[in-house]
Amino acid sequence: MPKKYHVHTKVTPLDLDYIFKFQIVRRENCINCGKCTKVCIYEAHKRRKDDPRKMADPNTVVCRNCFRCIQECPRGALEMSLNKDFLNIGGTYWKPDMLITLWKQAEDGKVPVTGAGYRGPFSGEGFDSMWTDMSEIVRPTRDGIHGREYISTSVELGRKLNHLEFDGNGRLLSTIPETIDIPLPVIFDLPEAGLSSNVKAAMVKAAVELGTYIVMPVAQITADFERFLDHIIPCLAPAEIEKQSIVLGRARMMAIDYTGELPEDFPTLKARIKSVCNALTIIRVPAKSGVEHVVSKLAHSGAEIIHVVADYRGREVSCSPPPSPRLIKDIIRAVHMKLVGDRIRDEVTIIASGGIAMAEHVPKAMLCGADLTAVELPLLIAIGTRLYEEPERFLVLPEGVENISVGILTQRIVNLMGAWHSQLLEVMGAMGIREARRLRGETGRAIFFDEIDNDTFGKLFRKSEVANV
Amino acid sequence: MIPSTVQVRRTPSRFKHRVPKYKVIRSDACINCGTCAKTCPYGVHERVDGHNRVNPPIDYKCIGFECQSGDFCCVARCPRKALSLAPNPMYETLGDPRWTADMITGTWIMAETGYPPKRTDLEYNVGNSGGGFDKLRFKFPAHPAHVEKAEISTAIQLNRRNDGRENVVIATPVYGGGMSFGSVSLPTMVSRARNATAWNTFTCTGEGGYPEALHPYDDHVITQVATGLFGVREETIQRVKIIEFKYAQGAKPGLGGHLLGEKNTASVAKMREAVQGFSLFSPFPFHSVYSIEDHKKHIDWIKEINPRALVSVKVSTPNDVDMVAVGSYYAGGHIIHIDGGYGGTGAAPDIAKKNIAMPIEYAITKVHNFLKDEGARDAMTLIASGGIRTAHDLAKAICLGADGAVIGTAELIALECVRCGNCESGRGCARGIASTDSELADLFDEEWATQRLVNLYHAWYVQLVEILQKCGLKSVQELVGRTDLLEHVDYSR
Numbered sequence: 032m033p034k035k036y037h038v039h040t041k042v043t044p045l046d047l048d049y050i051f052k053f054q055i056v057r058r059e060n061c062i063n064c065g066k067c068t069k070v071c072i073y074e075a076h077k078r079r080k081d082d083p084r085k086m087a088d089p090n091t092v093v094c095r096n097c098f099r100c101i102q103e104c105p106r107g108a109l110e111m112s113l114n115k116d117f118l119n120i121g122g123t124y125w126k127p128d129m130l131i132t133l134w135k136q137a138e139d140g141k142v143p144v145t146g147a148g149y150r151g152p153f154s155g156e157g158f159d160s161m162w163t164d165m166s167e168i169v170r171p172t173r174d175g176i177h178g179r180e181y182i183s184t185s186v187e188l189g190r191k192l193n194h195l196e197f198d199g200n201g202r203l204l205s206t207i208p209e210t211i212d213i214p215l216p217v218i219f220d221l222p223e224a225g226l227s228s229n230v231k232a233a234m235v236k237a238a239v240e241l242g243t244y245i246v247m248p249v250a251q252i253t254a255d256f257e258r259f260l261d262h263i264i265p266c267l268a269p270a271e272i273e274k275q276s277i278v279l280g281r282a283r284m285m286a287i288d289y290t291g292e293l294p295e296d297f298p299t300l301k302a303r304i305k306s307v308c309n310a311l312t313i314i315r316v317p318a319k320s321g322v323e324h325v326v327s328k329l330a331h332s333g334a335e336i337i338h339v340v341a342d343y344r345g346r347e348v349s350c351s352p353p354p355s356p357r358l359i360k361d362i363i364r365a366v367h368m369k370l371v372g373d374r375i376r377d378e379v380t381i382i383a384s385g386g387i388a389m390a391e392h393v394p395k396a397m398l399c400g401a402d403l404t405a406v407e408l409p410l411l412i413a414i415g416t417r418l419y420e421e422p423e424r425f426l427v428l429p430e431g432v433e434n435i436s437v438g439i440l441t442q443r444i445v446n447l448m449g450a451w452h453s454q455l456l457e458v459m460g461a462m463g464i465r466e467a468r469r470l471r472g473e474t475g476r477a478i479f480f481d482e483i484d485n486d487t488f489g490k491l492f493r494k495s496e497v498a499n500v
Numbered sequence: 501m502i503p504s505t506v507q508v509r510r511t512p513s514r515f516k517h518r519v520p521k522y523k524v525i526r527s528d529a530c531i532n533c534g535t536c537a538k539t540c541p542y543g544v545h546e547r548v549d550g551h552n553r554v555n556p557p558i559d560y561k562c563i564g565f566e567c568q569s570g571d572f573c574c575v576a577r578c579p580r581k582a583l584s585l586a587p588n589p590m591y592e593t594l595g596d597p598r599w600t601a602d603m604i605t606g607t608w609i610m611a612e613t614g615y616p617p618k619r620t621d622l623e624y625n626v627g628n629s630g631g632g633f634d635k636l637r638f639k640f641p642a643h644p645a646h647v648e649k650a651e652i653s654t655a656i657q658l659n660r661r662n663d664g665r666e667n668v669v670i671a672t673p674v675y676g677g678g679m680s681f682g683s684v685s686l687p688t689m690v691s692r693a694r695n696a697t698a699w700n701t702f703t704c705t706g707e708g709g710y711p712e713a714l715h716p717y718d719d720h721v722i723t724q725v726a727t728g729l730f731g732v733r734e735e736t737i738q739r740v741k742i743i744e745f746k747y748a749q750g751a752k753p754g755l756g757g758h759l760l761g762e763k764n765t766a767s768v769a770k771m772r773e774a775v776q777g778f779s780l781f782s783p784f785p786f787h788s789v790y791s792i793e794d795h796k797k798h799i800d801w802i803k804e805i806n807p808r809a810l811v812s813v814k815v816s817t818p819n820d821v822d823m824v825a826v827g828s829y830y831a832g833g834h835i836i837h838i839d840g841g842y843g844g845t846g847a848a849p850d851i852a853k854k855n856i857a858m859p860i861e862y863a864i865t866k867v868h869n870f871l872k873d874e875g876a877r878d879a880m881t882l883i884a885s886g887g888i889r890t891a892h893d894l895a896k897a898i899c900l901g902a903d904g905a906v907i908g909t910a911e912l913i914a915l916e917c918v919r920c921g922n923c924e925s926g927r928g929c930a931r932g933i934a935s936t937d938s939e940l941a942d943l944f945d946e947e948w949a950t951q952r953l954v955n956l957y958h959a960w961y962v963q964l965v966e967i968l969q970k971c972g973l974k975s976v977q978e979l980v981g982r983t984d985l986l987e988h989v990d991y992s993r
Contacts, residue, residue: 053593060556072930072940096593096920097930102515107556112589132850142851144758146923146934148751148844148887148909149853150596153631162841165754165818165857167747167785168795168827391855454851460784461754461856478819478858480631487862488635492988 035180036214038241038449040140043442045415047429052131053096054114055089061108067100076100122420124344129388130412133447137413140446142453157345157358157386158395160480166463182459184452184467186216186403188284188380189311190335208335211283211311215452216393216403216467219245219410220340220384221266223426227433228255233440234410238262240441241448246286246313246405249275257281264313269300276307286313286338294328301333313338317348318362318385323369330370330379338382339366339401343408343424345386359386360399367400367472376400376472390454397470398477413447414440501653503671505698508614508958511951513916514944518608519594520559521601521621522585524574529582530554536574536583545574559588564621597628598842599909599919603889610959611914611952616891625892625963632842632861633893639987644972652968653975654961656904658742658881659810659834666808668741670701672961673904673976674894676911677839677885678724678746678814680708681731682759682768682780683846683923684912684934685941691949692911693717698950699957704744704906707757707782709771710736722812725802727756728782730772734805742835743802744812747785750843750886753816753857757782758847760924765936792827799832810834812883817841817863822870829876836871836880837906838863843886844909846934847924860886861900868901868981891963901981914956915949 055075063086067076075094079087089100089109100109121127132143154160189210196204219238222231222245231251238245239262247256249267256263257278265278266286272279279285285304287293293300293314304312314334316325318341326337342348345359357365363383370376383396384405396404408418408426415429429435459467462476470476524544532554534547544562546555565585567573575583595601606624609617617624627634658668676692683706690713696703697720704722705714709731714721718739725732726746737743748754759768759780769776789795799811812835813828815821825836840860845853864884871877884897885906894905913919915933922928928935932943968976971985979985 072927095922095925095930096918097922098519098594098918098920099515099930101519101590102513102517105516107517107558110590111593113592142849144760144847144849144924145853145921146846146848146925146929147917147919147921148598149842150598150919150921151629151854152597153629153634153842153859162858163855165748165816167754167815167818167821168789168792168824389851391851395855454849457755457849457852458856461852463754475819483858483862484631487865488988489991491865491983492986492991494992 036184036242036452038140038445038452040446040449041442042139043439043446044138045429045435045439045443047415049092049134050116050120050127050131050417051091051094051114052117052127053094053111054091055094055100056110056112057086057089058108058110060106061086061104062106064105066103066105067109070099070103072099073097120417120419122344122418124386125388125408125418125420130418133389133409133412134415136450137415137443137447140449142450142457154480154484157360158392161360161395161398162478162480163391163394163398163458163462164476164478165461179456179460182456182465184216184455184459185212185214186467187212188336188403190333190380191378193375193378209309209311213244213403214242215448216397216455217387217448217451218243218264218382218403218405220405220407221246221248222251223407223411226428229433229435229437230411230414230428230440232256232437233414233444235259235263236437236441237410237444237448240445243448244284249278252278266315269303272303272307279304279308279310282308282310284313284336285310286315289314289316289325289329294325294332297329297332297334311335313382315340318342318357318359319349320347320354320357322347322362323365326366326381327369327373327375330373330375334379336380336382338384338405339363341383341385343385344420345388348385359383360395363396363399363401371472390451391458393451393455394458394470395477397467398473400472402468402471409447410444413443415443501655501671502958502961503698503700505700506954506958508955509951510613511948511955512612513608514948515916517558518560518605519590519601519918520562520588521591521605522562522564523559523588523590524557524562525584525586526554526557527582527584529580530578531580531582533579535577535579539572539577540574541572563619566619566621594918596919597630598887599889599913600628603627604913604918607890607910607913607956608916611956614955614958616959616963625890627889632859633887633889633896635989636861636896636986637989638892638895638967638970639985639992640970641972641985644970647969647972647974649965649969651974652965653977654964654968655975656881656977660879660881661834662879665810665834666741668810670904671699672701672957672964673898674957674960675701675722675904675906676703677844677906677908678704678706678722678744679846679908679934680706680724680759681711681771682708682763682765682936685929685932685936686711686713687941687944687946687949688912688915688933689714690717691915691946691953693721694946694950695953695957696720698954701957702742705731707731707746708759708768710739711771715739724814725798726782727784727786728780730774730780730782737802737809738806740806740809742810742812743806744814744835744837745798745802746814747789748814748816748839749845749848750816750839750841750857750860751845752848752852753818753841754784755849755852755856756784760847763924763928763936768936792831795827796831803832812837814839817857817860817886819858821858821863822866825867825871825880825882826874826876829871829874829880834881835883836867837883837885838867839906840884840886844912860884860888860897864897864900864902865983891960891967894960895964895967895979896986898976898979899982899986901983903977903980910956911953914952915944
């Protein structure tokens with residue numbers, strides 16, 4: 032058995048004012064009887080240290096919303112409400128609960144586990160409009176009997192051959208292109224502009240520790256980072272290729288932004304790259320409407336890895352409404368199906384990014400047709416960043432983040448990815464899929480809301496069709 | 501017919517306050533005249549003799565804005581206009597889109613009184629999840645056949661195979677889902693069993709052994725055989741009328757069970773024949789079952805050990821749940837119990853609860869139709885669970901094709917669960933329901949809990965009978981598969 036991929040997580044709290052969901056307020060009619068102290072099993076209520084005759088303010092951070100104190104206070108003096116700070120963070124895509132659970136995972140590196148059933152809406156937009164399937168009795172596993180320890184989450188990046196060619200003597204004629212294996216179907220995308228050097232260093236080190244890669248603008252690859260170049264994907268304009276030959280010479284992958292000429296020029300571009308280095312080329316394509324046709328052209332002209340980049344909420348970029356922008360789930364499906372229709376899907380690698388916010392988005396993006404995903408904001412959230420969507424995208428890094436040690440920040444990012452890795456294993460285990468590579472486009476192991484709701488309730492209750500006939 | 505063992509008795513909350521929907525605000529203009537205390541029939545205001553001041557309003561007793569149409573409303577009657585009414589911000593902290601605050605409050609009232617709430621300001625039948633049951637409404641016929649409530653039967657039979665095994669009939673088409681000793685406290689288990697006995701229905705041990713305290717209620721206990729085989733003994737299998745194979749659980753399909761080490765206390769460990777303090781895993785899947793043929797061997801084994809018992813097969817809801825159901829029919833099962841993705845749990849990864857497997861609403865239709873097409877529907881009892889929160893959900897599930905339902909969370913809410921979701925952590929449930937901690941598991945007595953459950957089942961019974969009457973049906977069995985009595989908020993318009 033090959034060496035198991037293991038992410039070493041370690042509880043790593045930050046010394047910050049955390050945002051919590053609920054707040055308890057003690058009203059003036061409290062008679063300091065101490066009943067709340069007795070009933071609270073989380074020790075949210077204590078007497079004041081300086082004056083034990085009086086109750087201290089409730090410690091909301093440890094409160095788990097059990098309502099015991101609220102219901103048992105003889106005077107009804109305790110009141111709970113939703114915390115305003117909680118309601119204000121995030122937005123419609125990055126929901127406040129999501130940020131809290133990402134912070135928690137970055138702190139302890141564990142799969143979030145709770146009691147009681149699911150609490151959220153029945154379904155929603157984008158990734159929330161699909162479920163992953165599971166295996167039971169009649170097809171216990173797709174890939175044979177196995178335990179979690181046999182599940183591989185690694186994926187392969189690069190161009191692949193459609194078929195092999197042999198000469199009359201059975202000798203292999205095809206040259207097999209180089210590919211790169213990463214143990215986790217997640218790479219880190221371009222860091223936000225203006226981050227302090229310790230944050231950038233933490234991102235790079237976490238990528239190294241996890242065995243994955245980080246995309247970085249070539250200008251930000253300072254001398255300190257050069258020893259990590261085998262885990263950094265320099266991102267640059269085509270004009271800079273020759274100028275950056277030293278950096279590129281040590282990189283295993285590089286990224287180029289898409290321009291309109293690229294599809295026709297790719298072979299020329301690749302030749303220029305080849306003359307300075309052996310790095311595999313990622314082409315970053317913004318997810319505009321019709322992106323599937325761009326991706327298809329690139330694939331036909333020999334592109335190796337194509338990175339489809341949606342906006343931070345997983346929507347098509349700079350799409351003038353109307354029509355309403357497609358969501359990353361549908362963008363990936365369109366790209367995948369276009370390439371399948373063109374019979375070229377197996378030859379290219381597709382990276383999807385934009386709106387990959389939770390562990391479940393990774394397998395879901397893959398089921399829709401991506402080979403792997405790229406993340407950006409979750410890495411910043413891991414180090415305690417607050418995100419606001421309104422009135423416009425806005426990030427608040429923790430105060431004094433530049434003074435937090437690289438080790439702590441790195442561990443937080445590793446923890447988050449470790450938790451995501453464990454959750455990916457859970458989902459794959461339930462599906463009975465043993466290799467992450469086989470998740471790609473495996474819609475047979477997905478249940479789409481639109482389809483099943485229409486097949487069930489649409490057929491039962493729709494009236495209009497009868498009239499139309 | 502209600503079994504004669506059922507007696508409704510008013511059983512108030514164990515706590516002084518409930519979570520109030522409204523806030524009655526008394527301003528400084530109050531002169532403590534006590535008019536409010538005299539006028540309010542609900543006891544919101546108290547003017548204690550000898551006190552200078554009127555007590556602070558007891559918000560949870562207030563029935564809200566609908567009171568303003570009555571002539572006893574304190575806001576209107578206060579001579580100094582010192583009282584006002586507002587929604588209570590605290591109410592927003594209770595519940596969630598699936599189990600709304602109104603639904604929890606409604607269930608509490610049912611458990612207290614034995615009847616559906618009389619208040620009209622609570623939407624306790626439909627949740628706010630925006631899909632599934634919450635988009636379905638009843639479409640009652642304009643001129644239903646006249647049926648007296650007394651002649652309506654809610655009983656269903658669980659053995660339809662005519663195979664010489666016991667013809668088990670339950671008085672109401674609901675029974676309690678599996679909750680193991682360890683995931684819930686012993687008083688919780690015993691109360692559920694006592695309620696099942698009163699209602700001539702069942703409760704289930706879950707996977708965690710068969711506590712001796714359940715012995716008196718053997719005829720109303722389903723014992724579970726799950727993948728970890730914790731606490732499974734021949735002797736306990738021989739005690740009961742129904743044995744349930746748990747292949748998977750809706751909240752965590754394909755993941756197996758997991759009792760965290762902290763909840764594996766000395767008594768739990770003894771019951772499960774395990775070592776105290778260690779996390780206990782039930783693996784997924786049954787490592788002896790990889791086909792329907794293997795599954796049949798399982799069922800044959802149980803049937804051999806207990807020649808009178810029925811076999812229930814509990815599965816979750818993958819895309820091919822219909823195939824599983826038909827397989828269970830051919831393997832000799834009596835009950836196919838499908839547990840949808842939004843079902844309850846004592847501990848499950850959030851990612852599984854939200855994302856894995858389909859909601860029960862789709863699965864019921866799928867399985868019902870497939871069994872019908874295979875000619876197997878009449879020989880199987882189809883039980884649905886995983887998101888059956890209210891009597892309306894139950895009736896809707898039956899209209900979609902189920903014979904009956906299994907509930908879990910609703911029973912716990914009746915015992916005053918607030919769905920805080922901390923069942924799995926530390927000492928367990930702060931409210932004493934899902935904990936085996938020596939102190940916490942002692943927070944309520946079995947009398948109180950049993951009566952709350954009896955009351956809840958009674959309220960559901962009342963609602964179900966009302967629905968059947970409005971449909972002009974004499975038996976709940978006639979409701980099965982009647983999708984014509986439902987409409988969908990999106991599609992039917």
